Amino acid sequence: MAHRPTTEDEVRDYAGKVLELGAVGSKEALSGVGQITTLKSLGFNGEGTSLKPDGWYLPHDRGLVAIVLETKAPDRMSIDAPELKEQVERYCDVVRTRYDLVVGIVYDGERTRAYVNGRPLDVPDELQSKDYYIDKLMDRPIDKERIYALTMRINNSLHGDFGIKNLYHRMIFTACALVARRYDAVLVRGMDYSDFHTGILNALNKAIRSDREQNAKLQLLSDVYSEIKMNVSTDEEDPRAVERLKDLIGDFIDWVTEISGLINSSAWDGEDVMAIFFNEFNRYKKKSESGQIFTPDHITGFMYRLLEVNKDDRVLDACAGSGSFLVKSMSNMIREAGGVKTRKAKKIKREQLYGIEFDREIFALACANMLIHKDGKTNLAHMDARTDSAGDWIxxxxxxxxxxxxxxENKFGCMKIVENVLDNVDRGVLCGFILPDKKLEKTSKGQKNRILRNHRLLKVVKLPENLFFGVGITTSIFIFEAGVPQGGKKFYAVNIEEDGLITVKNKGRHDVYKKWPDLEDYWVDAIERRDESRFGTGQWHSTNDCLSWQAPEKPFEITEEDFARTALDYLMFQRGVDGATVRESMGNLATYTSEISEEGDTIRLEVQK
Incomplete structure (x- = not known):
């Protein structure tokens, strides 16, 4: 650099060039430097908006990183002076009312300090471009423990403090608040109930406005949100109740804001936010409530690889639930395309993800989940996947x-849905279904024959028996090639006995010891090559014999101990002796490891030592 800035004006102008804050009013963000621009004029409201930062970068996407700048002339004040940190943090406090991730930068022409939520961010002394600081935040490892801790607080509060007893209503309310954070809702501590509730609703309507014409069913999201009732006092004549409610709302906003910041990290790998919520919120579920089985995240990623999905595919889930397969597919496809800012990413979101969900509230959850992850929502259909109209849509x-x-369950038309999908996708399309292990074998003979007459079963992958822990159902992945008759061809079956995950209290099953990535690589390769050298569970079967992986029959074995026990029981029976009493008094060791002989009316027992 030919000239080192010496005055505050020079430092500010130089910082603006290095940070690349000169593109005021750009398509991506509002950015600039100056001395007279207030935060109020930049769109913020409330306390502190009369402050005038030296620089700002405010993305139009509220889920991305915002930057505020404070500059000082060299040698005028130590860059580590508490006053400078406090000043930039005051800017950040205001900006955080609309952004989850805010970096406050202090620069004196020679050295740089950066802060996030009042805590120092490790950065070089030399000032970098804004992308450096943005990437610094977006590339942080995901703190899933923190997400679960925050989710537990939210669940306890919504259930106990706000009186929302319905499991799905708590999930929908939280998901809608997360959507609102991403779409410019002003949610700040101190709000009353009316402003809080209306702020979320307005943000939802804004989020779906541009896509409502393409998909009118998106209106269901705001409709379902509006129907959720809280059992709290909003009596304005009771000041203590009003203040307590404001505190509860403030805590909820803080928790949701922090979760939103965590899931906006570029390290977030398409995990289903709704599944995380479900694991926690499910703690209060009554036995009478029907449960939605959410597909574990590692299985959605495994199926994506197993069916060889890529960025150019068009992915369908005709029983979308919360949207876990679509979210995972969108995440993987966008990563393969080069990231969220590519033209291909926009096409993936708008044209390559399709889902059907029949349950009205679960459909709302799916919409919210896709909105949280930024799109893919326009091709969600609120339909019954068993019907001809759903088949036409598919x-x-x-x-x-x-x-x-x-x-x-049969009452929900499981196999009718499977057949409807197979019949209405194009010939050669690979279709993967998670079903109970023996579901195909228990299907009516007529339907089973019809399916195999028109479609080919290629592979069956038995999943770990404790995959859906607490549900009591063992499952397999059934992979079909649509439109190609079975024609007597055999199918390949394997058994993934373990996935390495363990059950963590109140948090579901997790890969605590990081075993699954290696196991996934192994199984994807082994199933593709139909060659296993490690676990050796591969089988070839004719569809005339079975339609599932078959557990090998254990060979019949009898040990000397078994023979001795049976012989002794028989001899005691002949003599009218109570065998149970004898065994209890002598102990199993003596009873089953002894030499037995008979001399006249006497049974002789010699204990082996």
Whole structure:
């Protein structure tokens, strides 16, 4: 640099160039430097908006990182002076009313300090471009323990303090608040109930406004949100109740804001936020409530690889639930395309993800989940996947891959849904369904024959028996090639006995010891090559014999101990002796490890030492 800035004006102008804050009013963000621009004029309201930062970068996407700048002339004040940190943090406090992630930068022409939520951010002394600081925050490892801790607080508060007893209503309310954070809702501590509730609703309507014409059913999200009732006092004549409610709302806003910041990290790998909520919120579920089985995240990623999905595929889930397969597919496809800012990413979101969900409230959850992850929502249909109209809709999607976990009960038409999907996608499309292990074998003979006459079962992958812990159902992945008859061809089956996950109290099953990535690589390769050298569970079967992985029959074995026990029991029976009493008094060791002989009316027992 030819000239080192010496005055505060020079420092500010130089910082603006290095940070690249000169593109005021750009398509991506509002950015600039100056001395007279107030935070109020930049769109903020409330306390502190008369402050005038030296620089700002405010993305139009509220889920991205915002930056505020404070500059000082060299040698005028130590860059580590508490006053400078406090000043930039005052700016950040205001900006955080609308952004989850805010970096406050202090620069004196020679050295740089950066702060996030009042805590120092490790950065070089030399000032960098804004992208450096943005990437610094977006690339942070995901603190899932923190997400679960915050989710537990939210669940306890919504259930106990706000009186929302319905499991799905708590999930929907939280999801809608997360959507609101991403779409410019002003949610700040101190709000009253009316402003809080209306602020979320307005943000939801804004989020779906541009897509409502393409998908009118998106209105269901705001409709379902509006129907959720809180059992709290809003009596303005009771000041203590009003203040307590404001505190509760403030805590909820703080927790949601922090979660939103965590899931906006670029390290977030498409995990289903709703599944995290479900694991926690499910603690209060009554036995009478029907449960939605959410597909574990590691299985959605495994199926994505197993069916060889790529960024050019069009993915269908005709029983979308909360949208876990669609969210995972969107995340993987966008990463393969080069990131969220590519043109391909926009196409993936708008044209390559399709879902159907029949339950009204679960459909709202799916919409919210896709909105939280930024789009893919316009191709969600609120339909019954068993119907001809759903079949017609499926045929228009051009789906090239199907990833599904349909409801297992016959009353929900499990196999009718499977057949409807297979019949209405194009010939050659690979379709993966998670079903109970023996579901195909228990299907009526007529339907089973019809399916195999028109479609080919390629592979069956038995999943770990404790995968859906607490549900009591063992499952397999059934992979079909649509439109190609079975024609007597055999299918390949394997058994993934363990996935390495363990059950963590109140948090579901987690890969605590990081075993799954290696296991996933192994199984994807082994199933593709149909060659296993490690676990050796592969089988080939004719569909005339079975339609599932078959547990090998254990060979019949009899030990000397078994023979001795049976012989002794028989001899005691002949003599009218109570065998149970004898065993209890002598102990199992003596009873089953002894030499037995008979001399006249006497049974001789010699204990082996």
């Amino acid at each position: 045929s228009t999607t051009g789906a090239t891959r199907v990833l599904m976990n349909p409801p297992y």
